[in-house]
Amino acid sequence: MAADRYQAMFSRLAEEQRGAFVPFVMLGDPDKATSIEIISALVDGGADALELGFPFSDPIADGPVIQKAGIRALANKIHQQDCFEILSEIRRRHPQTPIGLLLYSNLVFHTGLDAFYAKAAQAGVDSVLLADVPLREAEIFQQTAQAHNIHHILIAPPNADDEALKQIASQSSGYIYLLGRAGVTGTETAANAPVKAMVDKLSVYKGAPSVIGFGISNPAQVKAAIGDGAAGAIAGSATVKIIEQHLHDVPAMLSALKAFVAEMKSAT
Amino acid sequence: MNSLPSKFGPFGGMYVPELLIPALDQLEQEFIKAQNDADFQQEFMDLLKNYAGRPTALTKTRNIVSNPLVTLYLKREDLLHGGAHKTNQVLGQALLTKRMGKTEVIAETGAGQHGTATALACALLGLKARIYMGAKDVERQAPNVFRMRLMGAEVIPVDSGSGTLKDAVNEALRDWSANYEKAHYLLGTAAGPHPFPTIVREFHRMIGEETKAQILAAEGRLPDEVIACVGGGSNAIGMFADFIDDKDVGLVGVEPAGKGIHTHEHGAAIAKGTMGILHGAYTYIMQDEDGQIEESYSVSAGLDYPAVGPEHAFLHYTGRARYESATDDEALAAFQLLAQKEGIIPALESSHALAYALKAAEQATKPTLMVVNLSGRGDKDIAHVQQFLKGAL
Ligand SMILES: Cc1ncc(COP(=O)(O)O)c(C=O)c1O
Numbered sequence: 001m002a003a004d005r006y007q008a009m010f011s012r013l014a015e016e017q018r019g020a021f022v023p024f025v026m027l028g029d030p031d032k033a034t035s036i037e038i039i040s041a042l043v044d045g046g047a048d049a050l051e052l053g054f055p056f057s058d059p060i061a062d063g064p065v066i067q068k069a070g071i072r073a074l075a076n077k078i079h080q081q082d083c084f085e086i087l088s089e090i091r092r093r094h095p096q097t098p099i100g101l102l103l104y105s106n107l108v109f110h111t112g113l114d115a116f117y118a119k120a121a122q123a124g125v126d127s128v129l130l131a132d133v134p135l136r137e138a139e140i141f142q143q144t145a146q147a148h149n150i151h152h153i154l155i156a157p158p159n160a161d162d163e164a165l166k167q168i169a170s171q172s173s174g175y176i177y178l179l180g181r182a183g184v185t186g187t188e189t190a191a192n193a194p195v196k197a198m199v200d201k202l203s204v205y206k207g208a209p210s211v212i213g214f215g216i217s218n219p220a221q222v223k224a225a226i227g228d229g230a231a232g233a234i235a236g237s238a239t240v241k242i243i244e245q246h247l248h249d250v251p252a253m254l255s256a257l258k259a260f261v262a263e264m265k266s267a268t
Numbered sequence: 269m270n271s272l273p274s275k276f277g278p279f280g281g282m283y284v285p286e287l288l289i290p291a292l293d294q295l296e297q298e299f300i301k302a303q304n305d306a307d308f309q310q311e312f313m314d315l316l317k318n319y320a321g322r323p324t325a326l327t328k329t330r331n332i333v334s335n336p337l338v339t340l341y342l343k344r345e346d347l348l349h350g351g352a353h354k355t356n357q358v359l360g361q362a363l364l365t366k367r368m369g370k371t372e373v374i375a376e377t378g379a380g381q382h383g384t385a386t387a388l389a390c391a392l393l394g395l396k397a398r399i400y401m402g403a404k405d406v407e408r409q410a411p412n413v414f415r416m417r418l419m420g421a422e423v424i425p426v427d428s429g430s431g432t433l434k435d436a437v438n439e440a441l442r443d444w445s446a447n448y449e450k451a452h453y454l455l456g457t458a459a460g461p462h463p464f465p466t467i468v469r470e471f472h473r474m475i476g477e478e479t480k481a482q483i484l485a486a487e488g489r490l491p492d493e494v495i496a497c498v499g500g501g502s503n504a505i506g507m508f509a510d511f512i513d514d515k516d517v518g519l520v521g522v523e524p525a526g527k528g529i530h531t532h533e534h535g536a537a538i539a540k541g542t543m544g545i546l547h548g549a550y551t552y553i554m555q556d557e558d559g560q561i562e563e564s565y566s567v568s569a570g571l572d573y574p575a576v577g578p579e580h581a582f583l584h585y586t587g588r589a590r591y592e593s594a595t596d597d598e599a600l601a602a603f604q605l606l607a608q609k610e611g612i613i614p615a616l617e618s619s620h621a622l623a624y625a626l627k628a629a630e631q632a633t634k635p636t637l638m639v640v641n642l643s644g645r646g647d648k649d650i651a652h653v654q655q656f657l658k659g660a661l
Pocket of ligand 1: 381
């Protein structure tokens with residue numbers, strides 16, 4: 001891979017002896033122009049990398065907050081093309097920030113695998129995680145991603161057995177998404193996965209760095225996860241909730257997002 | 269890795285979060301063990317016979333077909349305890365739940381028939397049931413909601429999305445991903461991720477097996493066509509499974525054409541859909557140009573689903589089965605006609621299969637022996653149909 005933004009980020013953070021903070025938001029939420037400003041605000045607030053969703057009608061891995069973000073974007077007629085345009089603009093503004101996509105497989109299938117990854121690569125995307133593609137179904141996606149120099153991220157859930165963790169560690173490229181707990185996205189239930197034990201196992205298998213997500217909403221959790229060996233933490237619903245709370249006052253939304261990211265980042 | 273094939277040709281698979289893979293693998297293993305366990309089989313057979321009322325009758329219609337060349341039989345799943353074929357496989361999966369040591373059951377329901385079957389099986393076997401049902405369906409299938417609650421199940425209306433079956437499946441999957449340790453997801457049709465399509469088919473295959481024996485006894489030959497309505501595809505695959513190798517038996521699935529398949533208001537995923545991934549399987553789905561899932565429509569809640577089980581996708585793809593459709597109006601007409609001519613009130617879902625059969629019967633030019641799977645009874649639909657027919661009766 002030519003310039004690997006994840007590798008660059010993880011080596012920089014290793015030098016600083018810090019972890020990554022990675023916010024997640026939905027592309028096009030609540031509309032295209034605001035979405036661009038939201039994502040830029042996250043980077044300005046200190047996000048080390050970005051995790052961005054494509055709105056989908058049937059997000060089975062998402063709780064109410066992220067479901068609503070998707071509904072807002074779809075209601076404002078956000079199409080795939082808009083998502084790619086937002087991504088290109090973000091890439092133009094922030095050339096070094098690793099950008100990961102988190103979406104559902106039908107959106108990729110429907111566009112055609114090769115066409116989808118080509119568009120993603122062109123928009124400057126570094127990684128793709130498909131919420132409904134387990135390792136068992138991943139091969140064709142992995143191959144296509146690789147052909148376009150995009151990392152295919154796999155999820156390591158807390159209930160995976162050692163054999164599964166080994167496979168996931170050896171095949172997840174860029175980073176490993178360590179699932180903070182069972183269930184769907186949301187802040188209602190806090191992460192409770194045995195981070196230390198999982199990180200230890202994954203590193204025995206020489207996997208990419210592990211970044212924890214699901215159920216992360218406050219700086220104390222970020223600090224604890226990084227203390228337990230995670231290379232970073234992702235906060236989705238907690239970030240999206242700030243958007244939801246400030247829909248009618250965009251400047252206040254952007255400053256609240258920046259403040260939230262700064263606070264989470266300071267815990268790394 | 270899987271012990272059973274997880275795909276039907278290119279269709280099916282396990283497109284679910286990694287988190288659900290251990291639960292699906294556990295289910296597959298338990299199913300394989302149960303299929304080879306004489307005690308399990310005996311308990312399942314005993315429940316089917318002495319609790320649910322199997323075998324169900326195969327009834328020769330007397331008056332509804334006017335073409336003298338055609339003989340039409342009805343496989344009477346409407347007579348099964350619970351009022352629809354759904355009870356068969358629910359008893360099987362409820363027994364699997366017990367075997368896995370799980371104490372709770374999650375289910376989705378459209379017409380409320382799967383929910384009713386789940387509620388009764390859970391009442392019988394001491395399991396705690398919570399059932400997701402689209403808010404729109406809660407309204408149009410009110411009697412079944414009461415029935416479920418009466419049997420101790422918790423019914424949870426789902427407001428998100430279209431408020432129908434697809435959204436109820438989403439919620440059930442979300443619940444399962446948090447609670448798989450103590451809860452089994454008792455999926456109600458031959459759709460979803462592997463191993464559900466295979467388990468549901470095997471636990472419904474007695475429908476076709478009985479039909480075959482009954483028709484051979486009555487007519488001395490196999491039918492020319494077996495016909496079943498297709499929502500997710502469970503009653504149809506149960507009817508088809510034992511006939512798939514009998515190449516001379518036509519297999520006909522009937523999808524809901526709603527207000528017409530040329531309109532946007534239908535649920536004909538095979539006729540009008542394209543290939544894609546929904547609820548864990550690669551199959552035919554109704555989707556827009558961006559890959560967003562479209563809302564389906566049918567007068568019958570049980571057929572109001574924008575996808576189809578992956579084995580039906582495969583049977584269509586290979587040409588072994590044929591998929592036709594019937595509109596709301598055709599189904600409503602067949603519903604009334606069966607009541608008037610044979611004294612049987614069919615479910616609106618089953619009325620779709622009947623509507624197609626009646627149309628085919630009219631056009632037959634040679635002796636034809638047909639069996640319609642009358643998948644359920646229409647008690648649940650009476651109030652809804654009464655509204656539709658306003659004053660006509
Ligand atoms: C009586 C009856 N028939 C058919 C169906 C459709 O489901 P399937 O296609 O799985 O048989 C339903 C679903 O609720 C039903 O209640």
